[in-house]
Amino acid sequence: MSDFQEYKNEQLSDSEFAVEYEAMRLKYEVIRAVIDARLACNMTQKELAEKTGIQQSNLSRVESGASSPTVDMLARIAAGLGKKLKIEFL
Template sequence: MNYNEFKAKIFTECPEVKEEYDALGPQYEIIRAEIKSRKAAGMTQKELAERMGTAQANISRFESGNYNPTLAFLQKMARSLGKTLKITME
């Protein structure tokens, strides 16, 4: 059984797992966007951290999903990557 088959099976058998998975979507969306932007800029975690005035460990924790960032942290990160942060409610 591959990952997609497993995911479909568990979502069918345990709707609460799908609910939690969907709830984490926005968090992982911003992580993916940051990693993509950082790599496109040719930056390491350490370089991004230096631009932000934070520790590399904070970038690592953010990228691994083990850090719940503040809005200020996300804004500083976006600016350091030459991006703007846009948040929408749909």
């Protein structure tokens, strides 16, 4: 287990932290999915911006968590990566 995972597990034992973490979990999962998909395609933010027509600064804000992407933006990112966007209710 990584040092980060150990630290996170320790922090999750604090109920206030756990509530806040859960509230932010979905946002961070989206960020991680976008970054992982882009890197798996060996693409820079600039290259993805050129393929999607999304400003590089907007992609950067999404990946940093400074802004939340719309479903339309996620679909454009997916298309630019040669992928399809799939949203599920579990």
